[in-house]
Amino acid sequence: MARLVVVQQQQQRLPSFSPLPASLSEFNATRLQTQLQCRRKVSQLKQALHVAASNAKKTLTVSLTEQMSGESDKGDADFSSKTKDFAVPRRNAMALILSGCIFSQVSLQGPAFAQQSVVALREYIDSFDGYSFKYPKNWIQVKGAGADIFFRDPYILDENLSVELSSPSSSTYKSVEDLGPPELAGKKVLRQYLTEFMSTRLGVKREAKVLSTSSRIADDGKLYYQVEVNIKSYASNNELAVMPKDRVVSLEWDRRYLSVLGVENNQLYALRLQTPENVFVEEESDLRRVMESFRVNKVTA
Incomplete structure (x- = not known):
């Protein structure tokens, strides 16, 4: 009876565990199903x-x-709000660009839009000989040039200015009209230039012509003549060659000569400007200002 009771007690404790499978296959199926569910x-x-x-x-x-x-x-938005005053529509911007290009071309090609020179001029006064004129401020004076006064451009050596006057003891000029009309005075000036430029080199050829002559009465009440001359110099590169085809003649220089003539103190005064032709095109307004500034003055003993 005691053994029976123990067995019954052991049987009563079994339901507290999970029931065991009836067979191994059933156990494996159940385990597989549980694993699949866990994995899922x-x-x-x-x-x-x-x-x-x-x-x-x-x-x-x-x-x-x-x-x-x-x-x-x-x-x-902030940038747009800050720059909206400067915004330009695309069509207007293109119009501005095109107009700018057209204006730049016109300004370069049209003489009406040529840039005005702003070269500063300095006045030179010779109270002893009785004349005065203005010259570019950057020009330098050269001593011993053979003229009464001589200035030149420090960079363009062929551009210079000089004043020459006749001897007071051998001249009896009363007026510039003693030279004749401006046209005749122009021929005399041209002849003097050609005499000065006479060369002893072989194969040298000079072409010269009077471009213009005029007269004007300045603010001092005196009459002045203005003469413009162009002179071209040609020379051979091999003047000693025997065959003419070997003596090729080419242009050496091409210059413009501007002269202003005036009379005072029984003397003839001549302001002479020399400049290359290509430089004259760029500096014409300045050179004409120099010409118009020339004055002859009465010398008091």
Whole structure:
């Protein structure tokens, strides 16, 4: 009876554990099914976590993008508000560019739009000999040039200015009209230039012509003649060659000579300007200012 009671007590304790499978195959099936369910749950959990992480990433990305876009839009709006006064429509901008190009071409080609020179002039007064004139401020005086006074450009050596006057003891000029009309005075000036430029070199040829002659009465009440002359010098590169085809003649220089003539103190005064022709085109206004500034004055004993 005691053994029976113990067995019954052991049988009564068994229901507190999970029931065992009736066979090994049933145990394996149950175990496999449990594993599959666990794996399915784990897979679903991973998928849920992945989706949640992906959604969180997208949300964060969208939020950052919207924030940056908002800041950019705000910056663009601020920049636009600051620069709207300077904004030019595309069509108007093209019109401005085209008009600027056209104007620049006209200003370079048309004489009406030529740039005015602003060269400063300095006055030179010779009270002893009785004349005065203005010359470019950057020109330098050269001593011993054979004229009463001589200035030249420090960079363009062929551009210079000089004043010459006749001897007071051997001249009896009363007026510049003693030279005849301006045309005749122009021929005399040209002849004097050709005499000065006479050369002993072989193969040298000079072409000279009077471009213009005129007369004017200045603010001092005196009459002045103005003469413009062009002289070209040609020379052979091989003047000793026997065959003419070997003596090729080319242009050496091409210059403009501007002279202003006036009479005072029984003397003839001549202001002479020399400049290359290509330089004269650029500095014509300045050189004419120098010409118009020339005055002859009465010398008092």
